[in-house]
Amino acid sequence: MRGLLPERGMAAPEIAPETPRARNPWWIPPFFGRVPDVPRDQLSLLGFVSLALLFENYDFSLLTAALPFIAESLALDEASLGSFTGLIRLGALPAFFVVPLADRLGRRRVFLISVIGLGLGTAATGLCQTATQFLLVQLVTRTFMLTSATLAFVIVAEELPAAHRGWGLGMLGALASLGHGLSAMLFAAIEVLPWGWRALYMFGLVPVLFIGRFRSGVRETTRFASLDPSAVASDWLAPFKALVRRFPARTAGVAVLSFASSAGQSSVYQFTAQFLLVHRGWEPGQYSLLVLTAGVLGVFGNIAAGKLGDRLGRRVVGFAFLAIFPALAWWFVTAPSGWIILAWGGLVFLLTASSVISRAFATELFPTSYRSTAAGSVAVMETIGAAAGLALVSGVMSFGYSLGPALGIVSLLALLGALAVFTFPETRSRELESISG
Numbered sequence: 001m002r003g004l005l006p007e008r009g010m011a012a013p014e015i016a017p018e019t020p021r022a023r024n025p026w027w028i029p030p031f032f033g034r035v036p037d038v039p040r041d042q043l044s045l046l047g048f049v050s051l052a053l054l055f056e057n058y059d060f061s062l063l064t065a066a067l068p069f070i071a072e073s074l075a076l077d078e079a080s081l082g083s084f085t086g087l088i089r090l091g092a093l094p095a096f097f098v099v100p101l102a103d104r105l106g107r108r109r110v111f112l113i114s115v116i117g118l119g120l121g122t123a124a125t126g127l128c129q130t131a132t133q134f135l136l137v138q139l140v141t142r143t144f145m146l147t148s149a150t151l152a153f154v155i156v157a158e159e160l161p162a163a164h165r166g167w168g169l170g171m172l173g174a175l176a177s178l179g180h181g182l183s184a185m186l187f188a189a190i191e192v193l194p195w196g197w198r199a200l201y202m203f204g205l206v207p208v209l210f211i212g213r214f215r216s217g218v219r220e221t222t223r224f225a226s227l228d229p230s231a232v233a234s235d236w237l238a239p240f241k242a243l244v245r246r247f248p249a250r251t252a253g254v255a256v257l258s259f260a261s262s263a264g265q266s267s268v269y270q271f272t273a274q275f276l277l278v279h280r281g282w283e284p285g286q287y288s289l290l291v292l293t294a295g296v297l298g299v300f301g302n303i304a305a306g307k308l309g310d311r312l313g314r315r316v317v318g319f320a321f322l323a324i325f326p327a328l329a330w331w332f333v334t335a336p337s338g339w340i341i342l343a344w345g346g347l348v349f350l351l352t353a354s355s356v357i358s359r360a361f362a363t364e365l366f367p368t369s370y371r372s373t374a375a376g377s378v379a380v381m382e383t384i385g386a387a388a389g390l391a392l393v394s395g396v397m398s399f400g401y402s403l404g405p406a407l408g409i410v411s412l413l414a415l416l417g418a419l420a421v422f423t424f425p426e427t428r429s430r431e432l433e434s435i436s437g
Contacts, residue, residue: 271393
């Protein structure tokens with residue numbers, strides 16, 4: 001024991017007390033994992049933009065869940081639903097002209113306006129009486145949805161430290177995806193709620209009622225605020241010209257990734273309720289239970305993508321998630337009833353995980369002076385891809401295929417997106433300025 005104890009007359013060495021790890025803020029559940037070393041003000045900002053994005057996910061998931069009821073109410077036949085929902089997805093295209101304003105006016109101002117527009121548009125959707133009215137209102141609402149979602153990812157990417165940027169983007173997606181769960185819980189009561197599916201859309205007014213809290217909680221990003229005035233776009237077309245001139249290969253690669261992955265994945269997700277309620281004979285309560293149980297895997301898909309992207313790299317993780325998706329899509333549409341929950345849970349996990357990687361590339365590969373424009377362009381390509389995939393479902397069905405096989409065929413487009421990720425430089429743990437320098 002001699003040598004292990006202090007000599008007589010010598011003071012025992014002091015043992016520094018272990019610094020306790022900071023607790024998660026109340027809005028990050030413990031099962032989401034420990035919060036890394038991120039400043040408190042940045043965590044608060046993450047919370048506010050996540051809450052706004054939660055309602056974007058709520059509106060988005062309503063069309064999927066309530067589609068059979070909406071179709072019956074508005075006299076739409078199943079063969080036309082692919083084209084109808086595809087046109088609604090195209091409503092986000094005007095965001096291509098709105099998002100670039102954030103590179104001139106700032107992220108905060110445009111983000112807050114889009115949150116108000118999202119809330120008002122969601123509520124107005126519930127007042128529509130015809131298919132044309134529904135389409136037009138959703139076209140406008142989708143513009144605000146895409147703008148708010150795009151800027152939420154830009155804000156988080158610009159504010160969080162490089163070592164934990166992937167975690168922040170993944171946590172943003174995880175918290176926002178709780179909007180799907182909220183939608184599912186309320187959807188379970190669709191047959192007893194007054195006005196049915198219309199009442200679900202009225203809930204979208206909540207962010208408008210709390211816009212004062214959003215104004216105080218969302219600040220301008222440090223990177224944009226510190227931009228040299230000469231670097232801020234002087235006209236609307238300047239950011240687009242700079243994108244194509246300075247990074248033609250990256251811009252094309254991200255466009256392919258966004259279009260192909262969205263076309264292959266969105267069509268399968270959009271028709272989940274239609275496939276299960278109409279072709280498998282499920283009840284609304286069963287569908288809600290599916291979303292609230294297996295859908296939880298989607299929440300963890302965001303977290304897993306963020307952490308794995310920081311650890312293993314965005315490229316290999318993105319490729320794996322996108323390449324596996326078509327196989328699970330075929331399993332979902334052909335699986336026996338007992339396996340549907342597991343198959344669909346895997347699909348949602350892959351969809352949310354690959355989306356985090358795509359959004360990471362969209363925000364990391366380009367400079368601050370036109371990062372919002374780049375991210376908005378990517379989101380628009382996702383919109384076009386989703387619309388094309390949904391229209392392709394209707395096209396495949398016109399050749400005599402039923403809905404299930406049509407979804408499986410269209411899902412193969414995700415493989416093209418998987419290959420596109422290898423055209424980019426690796427971005428993990430690198431400062432944004434070094435990536436686009």
